[in-house]
Structures are given as C-alpha cells and as structure tokens.
Amino acid sequence: MQLHYTPRSHFARKVRIVLGALAIPCELVDAGNAAGSDPAQFGPNPLLKVPTLVDGTQVVFESDHIAAWLVRRHDPADRFNVLTTDVDALNARAAMNGIMAAEAELLLAERTGLDTRAHRRFDKMREAIRLGLEWLEARPTAVTAVPTYHDFHLVSLWDHFALYDVVPLDYPHLRAHAARIDELPYVAATRPV
Numbered sequence: 001m002q003l004h005y006t007p008r009s010h011f012a013r014k015v016r017i018v019l020g021a022l023a024i025p026c027e028l029v030d031a032g033n034a035a036g037s038d039p040a041q042f043g044p045n046p047l048l049k050v051p052t053l054v055d056g057t058q059v060v061f062e063s064d065h066i067a068a069w070l071v072r073r074h075d076p077a078d079r080f081n082v083l084t085t086d087v088d089a090l091n092a093r094a095a096m097n098g099i100m101a102a103e104a105e106l107l108l109a110e111r112t113g114l115d116t117r118a119h120r121r122f123d124k125m126r127e128a129i130r131l132g133l134e135w136l137e138a139r140p141t142a143v144t145a146v147p148t149y150h151d152f153h154l155v156s157l158w159d160h161f162a163l164y165d166v167v168p169l170d171y172p173h174l175r176a177h178a179a180r181i182d183e184l185p186y187v188a189a190t191r192p193v
C-alpha cells in the first residue's frame with residue numbers, strides 16, 4: 001500500500017494518523033512541492049493533489065474518502081468514528097475541510113508568486129478562515145477516552161496553522177484540544193516538520 005503525500009500536508013496528515021492508529025503498514029511517497037503541476041508528482045490523482053492512496057489495484061483520493069476506505073477494510077467497528085453520520089460532527093468536518101482548503105489556496109497562491117494581499121478574493125478566504133475557526137472554537141469537543149477522527153482532523157489543521165502563521169491563532173479551546181491529541185505517540189509521529 002502506498003500513500004502519495006507531502007510531509008506538511010494537513011489533508012495527508014489526518015490519513016497518516018489513521019494509518020498509525022490502526023497500525024497499517026504503508027509506504028509514504030513524497031510528492032515534493034504541492035504547488036507543482038507535473039502529474040508524475042501526484043501518482044494517479046487527476047486533480048494534482050495529495051493525498052492519494054494506492055491499495056493494491058485500488059486507487060482512492062480525497063482524505064476523508066481514504067480514511068473511510070481504510071476503516072471499512074481494517075476497523076469495521078470504526079473505533080475512531082470515521083464513518084459517523086452525525087450532522088453536527090459532519091458540519092465540523094466540513095468546516096475544518098473548508099478552513100484547510102482556504103489556507104492551502106492562500107499558501108499555494110503565494111508560493112506560485114501571487115500577492116494574496118492584492119486581491120479581494122483572498123481577503124474573503126482569510127475572513128472565512130477566521131469565522132470558521134471562531135465557529136469551531138465556540139463548539140469545543142469533549143475529550144473522549146478513545147480519540148476520534150474529529151480529533152485527528154483538528155490536530156492536523158491546528159499544527160499546520162501554527163507552522164504557517166496565516167492568521168492569528170487566538171483560540172484557546174482549539175489550542176488546548178490539539179495539544180492534548182498531539183501527545184498520542186502515533187499522532188506525534190506524524191507532526192509536520
């Protein structure tokens with residue numbers, strides 16, 4: 001099994017945490033600069049993004065889709081609640097994905113030479129990130145004996161924001177929650193460097 005990823009990708013990190021939590025061996029294939037446009041970098045993903053999983057003859061792309069694939073095959077009891085249908089949990093997942101996607105657009109635009117401060121479109125992305133983080137901060141998640149995929153998602157988001165400094169991070173609940181999850185050995189092993 002192979003995961004096309006980059007060491008800093010927050011979308012890939014939530015998958016790497018699931019792999020670690022379920023002790024699934026997987027070869028990591030580094031795509032290099034995620035802003036690149038060479039299809040060869042991204043394995044079989046036509047969208048030129050990471051992560052992508054290659055499991056035997058099956059290709060799976062999109063982080064949550066990959067996590068669900070892994071859980072259906074390796075953890076039918078779904079101990080981390082990856083397959084939840086709870087509407088509030090899925091709203092939080094959508095919020096985190098939206099925040100992460102907006103951050104990635106800002107960073108990759110800058111990396112390819114755009115001044116994101118010069119375009120109102122990017123102001124809106126920064127504002128959506130701010131409001132999204134505020135929304136999450138106002139809905140603190142309980143600390144559970146067994147961590148959840150939500151926790152894996154949040155720590156991936158938080159550590160990436162801490163690394164790239166795209167917006168101020170005045171969110172004490174999110175910070176504390178991410179720090180707790182970051183202490184789990186299989187989470188710590190995936191920290192972006």
Ligand SMILES: N[C@@H](CCC(=O)N[C@@H](CS)C(=O)NCC(=O)O)C(=O)O
Pocket residue numbers: 008009010011012034035036048049050051061062063064101104108
């Ligand atoms: N919805 C996708 C998002 C993946 C994504 O945006 N990955 C970023 C890296 S964190 C990427 O590869 N971006 C390349 C690009 O947009 O050019 C998922 O959940 O896997």
